[in-house]
Structures are given as C-alpha cells and as structure tokens.
Amino acid sequence: MTTNERLSKVYDAEQFRFIGKELIDVLANHLNDLQHQKEKTVYPNNSPEEELHFWQNDLEEKANPIATLTTLLNRSQQTQHPKYMGHQTAVPAPISALTSLVTNLINNSTGVYEMGPASNAMERVITDFTAKKVGYDIFSSGIMTSGGSLANLTALLAARKDKAPNNVWEEGHNEKLAVLVSEEAHYCIERAAKIIGLGDKGIIKVPVDSNFKIRTDLLPQYLEKAKADGLHVFCVIGCAGSTATGSYDNLNALAEFSKAHNLWLHVDGAHGGAVVFSKKYKSLTRGMEKADSVVIDFHKMLMTPVLSTALLFKEGNKVYRTFAQRAQYLWDSPETEEWYNSAKRTFECSKPFLSAQVYLILKTHGTDIFEKNVNQLYDSAKLMAQLVKNKPEFELTHEPESNIVNFRYVPHKKMSLNKLNILNADIRRRLVASGSFYIVQTTIADQLTLRCSVMNPLTSRKDFIELLNEIEKQAVSILDAAPMLI
Numbered sequence: 188m189t190t191n192e193r194l195s196k197v198y199d200a201e202q203f204r205f206i207g208k209e210l211i212d213v214l215a216n217h218l219n220d221l222q223h224q225k226e227k228t229v230y231p232n233n234s235p236e237e238e239l240h241f242w243q244n245d246l247e248e249k250a251n252p253i254a255t256l257t258t259l260l261n262r263s264q265q266t267q268h269p270k271y272m273g274h275q276t277a278v279p280a281p282i283s284a285l286t287s288l289v290t291n292l293i294n295n296s297t298g299v300y301e302m303g304p305a306s307n308a309m310e311r312v313i314t315d316f317t318a319k320k321v322g323y324d325i326f327s328s329g330i331m332t333s334g335g336s337l338a339n340l341t342a343l344l345a346a347r348k349d350k351a352p353n354n355v356w357e358e359g360h361n362e363k364l365a366v367l368v369s370e371e372a373h374y375c376i377e378r379a380a381k382i383i384g385l386g387d388k389g390i391i392k393v394p395v396d397s398n399f400k401i402r403t404d405l406l407p408q409y410l411e412k413a414k415a416d417g418l419h420v421f422c423v424i425g426c427a428g429s430t431a432t433g434s435y436d437n438l439n440a441l442a443e444f445s446k447a448h449n450l451w452l453h454v455d456g457a458h459g460g461a462v463v464f465s466k467k468y469k470s471l472t473r474g475m476e477k478a479d480s481v482v483i484d485f486h487k488m489l490m491t492p493v494l495s496t497a498l499l500f501k502e503g504n505k506v507y508r509t510f511a512q513r514a515q516y517l518w519d520s521p522e523t524e525e526w527y528n529s530a531k532r533t534f535e536c537s538k539p540f541l542s543a544q545v546y547l548i549l550k551t552h553g554t555d556i557f558e559k560n561v562n563q564l565y566d567s568a569k570l571m572a573q574l575v576k577n578k579p580e581f582e583l584t585h586e587p588e589s590n591i592v593n594f595r596y597v598p599h600k601k602m603s604l605n606k607l608n609i610l611n612a613d614i615r616r617r618l619v620a621s622g623s624f625y626i627v628q629t630t631i632a633d634q635l636t637l638r639c640s641v642m643n644p645l646t647s648r649k650d651f652i653e654l655l656n657e658i659e660k661q662a663v664s665i666l667d668a669a670p671m672l673i
C-alpha cells in the first residue's frame with residue numbers, strides 16, 4: 188500500500204462506522220454485565236510490571252481494534268461496577284462517554300473562539316449555571332479547566348494578582364507571600380503554592396478540630412505569627428470538603444475573617460462543591476457565595492469522565508488580569524475581556540471541549556439530575572455508616588458529612604494502634620487482590636482506616652452488607668493465620 192492509501196485508510200469513514208457499531212455493542216454489554224454484577228471483578232490487580240509487560244508484548248501482536256479495546260476494558264479498574272467504592276472518580280453517565288466520542292472526533296481546542304465556537308459558548312452556559320447554584324450574581328464568571336489541581340493553581344494566581352502588594356506576574360516576588368489553609372487540604376494546594384514560588388514557609392497549615400474542619404478560632408493568631416515572621420498572607424483557602432474525610436470547613440467564618448483582613452477567600456470544592464446542586468445538602472457550603480473563587484469538579488460527583496472542572500470567580504473581571512499577556516497570533520488585545528476566548532483566562536492554550544459532557548448530561552437527563560445523584564451518594568454513605576456502627580467489631584472513624592466513609596476493623600478494644608494498622612492494611616490488600624471490591628485506605632491521626640467513597644448511585648444496601656461481611660471474613664482468616672496480631 189502507498190503512503191496515501193495507508194493514510195486514507197486511517198480516516199476511512201466506513202471503517203469508522205463498522206468498528207463504531209460493534210464497539211457500542213461491546214460497551215453496552217460490558218456496562219450491563221457490570222451493573223448486574225454478572226462480571227464479578229472490579230479490579231484486575233495485576234502488578235505494574237505484569238501490566239507493563241503485557242502491553243509491551245501486545246503492541247507488536249496483530250489484532251483488530253475491537254479485540255484490543257475489549258482487552259483494555261477487561262484489564263482496567265471498573266468504576267461502573269457497584270462494588271467500586273474507591274477513589275473519588277465519577278461513574279460517568281454513558282451519555283457523557285458518547286459525547287466524548289464526538290468532541291474527540293471534532294477536536295475543537297477551545298482556547299480561542301474560532302477553534303471552539305460551540306465549546307466556548309457551552310462553557311459559558313455551564314459555568315453560569317454552576318455559578319448561580321453557588322449563589323453568585325451576574326457579576327461572576329467562570330472558566331473550565333482540565334482538573335481541580337489546575338483550577339486551584341489558577342485561583343491562587345488570581346488571588347495573588349489581586350491581593351499581593353506588587354505585580355508579581357510582571358515583576359517577580361518582592362515580598363515573601365503566604366496562604367493560610369487547613370492541614371487537611373488536598374496536596375495539590377501545597378503543590379500550587381510551591382509552583383507559584385511560596386516555598387515551605389508560604390503555605391501555613393492551620394490545625395483542624397475533631398471533625399477535621401479548619402480551626403477558625405486559630406486564624407487570627409496564625410495570621411499574626413505570619414506577619415511577625417515577615418510574611419504577607421494574601422489568601423485563605425477553605426475545603427469543601429476535605430479529601431480524606433469529606434469534611435466541610437466553616438466557610439462563613441472563613442469569609443468573615445478574609446473580609447476583615449482584606450484576604451482573598453478561595454474554596455476548594457473540587458469534591459464536595461457538588462452539593463450546591465442539592466437542596467438537601469447545600470447548607471454544607473453555607474458561605475461559599477462569599478468566596479472570591481470556587482472550584483468544583485464535574486468528574487467527581489457530577490457524572491462526567493475525567494477531566495472537567497469549573498473554576499468560578501465572584502467578580503468575573505478579576506480573572507482576566509491573572510494572565511494578561513500578549514499572544515498576537517491568538518488575539519489582538521490582551522486587555523479586552525472576551526469570555527469567548529477561553530485561553531485569556533486559563534493556563535491552557537489547547538484545551539479539550541470540557542463542557543459538552545456536562546451539557547449533554549443535563550440536557551438528556553434533566554437539569555435536576557446532579558441533585559438526584561448527590562442526594563443518593565450522600566444518603567448511601569449515611570446508610571453505610573449506620574451498617575458499620577451496627578457491627579460490634581467495626582469502628583466508624585467519623586460521622587460522614589459527605590459520601591466518604593472511613594472505618595476500621597477492631598476485633599477488640601485493647602489491640603495496639605500498630606497492630607490495628609497492620610491488620611486493616613492487610614484486610615484491604617486481600618480485598619483488593621480478590622477483585623470483588625475496590626476500596627482505598629487513608630491515615631487519620633496515625634490510624635490507618637479503610638476508606639470508601641460512595642461514587643456509584645447504583646451501589647445498594649446489599650453491596651455494603653456484602654462488603655462488611657467480606658472484610659470480616661478476611662479479618663478472621665488473617666487473625667487465624669497470625670494469632671500474635673491480637
């Protein structure tokens with residue numbers, strides 16, 4: 188075959204139709220098998236080396252794309268399985284996957300209007316819709332970014348632009364700047380602070396209370412201490428909610444403190460900001476509407492595939508100043524506020540069509556579907572917590588405020604912390620190796636806990652009961668084999 192013939196084949200529409208039709212059947216069957224648990228394995232549990240070896244060998248093997256894609260399906264983490272209760276990754280609504288197929292094929296890169304007319308307009312619709320749910324008024328505006336980490340970084344840059352004593356973007360740092368944040372904040376906040384050059388001293392971690400919420404009573408003394416150390420604090424960051432426990436900081440108190448000290452208030456609602464869509468749970472984010480900026484991930488509790496994040500600004504015009512920069516080939520005037528040229532306000536130049544999945548979910552399933560999903564996930568977590576409490580050998584680490592449930596297997600109260608940590612880590616290792624469930628673990632105040640994020644609205648009471656029974660079974664077999672652990 189000539190080069191031209193080969194390249195024509197790459198783009199052949201009929202081949203696309205043929206493979207696409209078959210692929211949809213494969214995916215629908217896969218989804219059905221997972222949802223009805225005919226397929227039992229949630230996680231294939233191959234070691235990284237095994238997996239690498241497999242794909243290294245596979246590359247040179249002849250196979251049609253359907254066979255390869257089926258293998259890929261079966262060797263992956265099955266987030267669509269009701270017994271997936273691991274990290275905070277959404278169970279994507281199938282319509283969002285179909286939408287991704289379309290947005291990937293057209294490949295509009297969104298940064299400038301002409302490279303993404305529908306994309307830029309839809310992005311505006313989705314960010315306006317979400318900003319209204321937060322409680323922002325018409326002066327707010329938003330952008331979409333590839334993920335919460337990037338959105339948090341962008342928010343810190345906007346905060347620095349607005350509150351730092353000099354124009355750091357153009358002049359570099361003249362003063363030592365700092366942010367105040369809960370010690371339970373996601374690691375991307377510290378990373379963002381480091382990226383913008385704040386160093387170790389520039390990220391001031393404030394302790395949390397027994398409910399894992401930032402101690403707002405300590406803020407004045409932490410601010411004073413920072414000043415005494417020669418630091419200029421420009422931003423306070425609230426968690427809504429935190430990653431390990433899903434706890435919501437008192438945003439009203441943070442807003443009051445920020446206002447009193449002329450600080451930017453940023454709220455990391457990457458995970459729990461989704462409750463703004465729920466009448467039942469929205470009160471957890473009371474005060475969020477006073478924040479200068481808010482991040483909400485759609486790819487956590489709002490049913491889209493990774494990545495799709497809204498970064499919202501209370502005063503929409505402020506974000507244009509963040510990246511004021513000349514790029515003649517993209518736009519004529521860096522100063523003009525043009526919502527439709529998304530790259531003016533975000534780090535990304537080429538940017539995926541991030542809003543279409545959200546738009547299609549809302550349009551297909553109703554604009555109240557996020558509310559239904561969030562309510563279901565939060566209610567389910569409360570149910571699971573109750574089931575944990577009903578079992579004498581289990582200990583609930585904290586009452587869940589969100590869909591994150593942390594607990595431990597505690598065969599008897601006198602067991603040492605170290606032994607309990609070993610036991611619970613081993614339980615999780617065995618559970619994951621069995622493939623029957625996927626849960627994760629975290630460490631809270633030196634205690635290793637089993638951690639479930641209830642992400643799938645189809646996960647039922649029966650699944651929770653089976654999980655706890657399976658944990659019990661694994662624990663008994665570990666203790667039978669190693670009685671010295673007790």
Ligand SMILES: Cc1ncc(COP(=O)(O)O)c(C=O)c1O
Pocket residue numbers: 275333334335336337373375428429430455456457458484494496
């Ligand atoms: C509270 C919080 N903030 C930020 C992030 C990072 O978001 P992303 O994974 O979208 O970059 C996470 C991820 O789990 C998170 O839980």
